[in-house]
Amino acid sequence: MKIQLEHRLSSCPDKLRCTVCRQIFTVGRIRPLLVNDGARIQGDLCPECVSLPADEIRLILADQAWLMLEQPRLFQHQVESPETLALELFEASLEELKMPSLYQWLMKTIKSGLFVNPDEDQVTVEAIAASSQSPWHHNY
Ligand SMILES: [Zn+2]
Numbered sequence: 001m002k003i004q005l006e007h008r009l010s011s012c013p014d015k016l017r018c019t020v021c022r023q024i025f026t027v028g029r030i031r032p033l034l035v036n037d038g039a040r041i042q043g044d045l046c047p048e049c050v051s052l053p054a055d056e057i058r059l060i061l062a063d064q065a066w067l068m069l070e071q072p073r074l075f076q077h078q079v080e081s082p083e084t085l086a087l088e089l090f091e092a093s094l095e096e097l098k099m100p101s102l103y104q105w106l107m108k109t110i111k112s113g114l115f116v117n118p119d120e121d122q123v124t125v126e127a128i129a130a131s132s133q134s135p136w137h138h139n140y
Contacts, residue, residue, distance in 0.1 A: 002098035019043025065090035
């Protein structure tokens with residue numbers, strides 16, 4: 001599991017719900033996403049949670065998974081069943097969490113100021129993330 005830094009798309013709503021603390025937060029130019037080892041996006045992270053130690057984030061995620069199983073009604077807005085999501089979240093919480101480096105933050109911040117159209121960059125990143133093959137096998 002890792003925290004992936006993405007440029008915020010123009011289509012992205014201003015307010016998002018944090019997957020870790022479940023609070024609504026205002027997203028900035030950079031959108032930190034929690035991605036599991038299977039390249040599946042687990043959700044967004046608020047600025048407070050993104051600065052937590054990796055192990056603490058994993059513990060909270062495991063708690064979230066239990067809460068999802070105990071009170072599935074709280075999570076019914078999701079597309080998938082709470083049981084599926086809970087299992088996926090629980091498995092993710094067992095994975096080692098790779099935090100973005102200061103360098104990655106810096107590069108993303110600089111780029112988000114330079115890009116005229118961040119949406120174009122995002123499409124490429126998502127296409128690579130969605131592909132199960134290595135990027136160099138991908139046909140563009
Ligand atoms: Zn949070």
